[in-house]
Amino acid sequence: KAGVTQTPRYLIKTRGQQVTLSCSPISGHRSVSWYQQTPGQGLQFLFEYFSETQRNKGNFPGRFSGRQFSNSRSEMNVSTLELGDSALYLCASSPRTGAVTTEAFFGQGTRLTVV
Amino acid sequence: GEDVEQSLFLSVREGDSSVINCTYTDSSSTYLYWYKQEPGAGLQLLTYIFSNMDMKQDQRLTVLLNKKDKHLSLRIADTQTGDSAIYFCAEMFSGGYNKLIFGAGTRLAVHP
Numbered sequence: 001k002a003g004v005t006q007t008p009r010y011l012i013k014t015r016g017q018q019v020t021l022s023c024s025p026i027s028g029h030r031s032v033s034w035y036q037q038t039p040g041q042g043l044q045f046l047f048e049y050f051s052e053t054q055r056n057k058g059n060f061p062g063r064f065s066g067r068q069f070s071n072s073r074s075e076m077n078v079s080t081l082e083l084g085d086s087a088l089y090l091c092a093s094s095p096r097t098g099a100v101t102t103e104a105f106f107g108q109g110t111r112l113t114v115v
Numbered sequence: 116g117e118d119v120e121q122s123l124f125l126s127v128r129e130g131d132s133s134v135i136n137c138t139y140t141d142s143s144s145t146y147l148y149w150y151k152q153e154p155g156a157g158l159q160l161l162t163y164i165f166s167n168m169d170m171k172q173d174q175r176l177t178v179l180l181n182k183k184d185k186h187l188s189l190r191i192a193d194t195q196t197g198d199s200a201i202y203f204c205a206e207m208f209s210g211g212y213n214k215l216i217f218g219a220g221t222r223l224a225v226h227p
């Protein structure tokens with residue numbers, strides 16, 4: 001069974017640009033969550049999608065957005081990039097059979113560098 | 116509140132046991148997790164424990180949960196150099212929707 005696939009693995013963007021990151025969850029998993037990892041703030045929850053609906057959002061500005069497609073693949077978008085957006089962006093895939101999932105499996109992440 | 120705390124660094128000798136500790140604040144958390152992160156990689160789910168359990172063992176890994184003190188620990192038996200990594204404790208936010216609250220991570224260094 002293939003794991004969580006995130007593309008691209010590395011990205012370099014200029015301040016003010018926008019970027020789109022992609023995540024393909026484990027086959028059969030319908031919940032996708034996104035996290036930002038930085039040396040200063042650690043791992044922080046961005047948002048979660050289930051059945052194409054955003055169910056929860058972390059404390060991030062509106063420049064951070066996402067969506068989920070009918071095949072459960074998810075994308076996140078960051079507009080008007082700032083230097084502080086440089087981070088490892090991680091996607092997690094969960095089976096979510098009920099209100100709360102038991103396991104969340106992470107991809108390798110996308111390393112975004114804003115210059 | 117949402118807060119998970121871990122000590123930042125642990126150094127052990129190869130072959131010894133490692134114990135990584137974590138405290139959390141959300142007493143309603145249903146599941147607690149341990150993840151491992153190697154340099155340049157994502158997070159690898161090591162194990163998790165349901166909040167009504169006291170202990171879970173999985174090969175070299177033993178998780179102990181003290182719900183009264185909101186304390187979680189991960190014991191790695193016979194620690195090897197390949198165990199050198201950052202270990203994250205996480206709780207599932209009781210508000211649901213698959214929101215994990217992570218600690219800052221404990222860097223485990225294994226030396227000969």
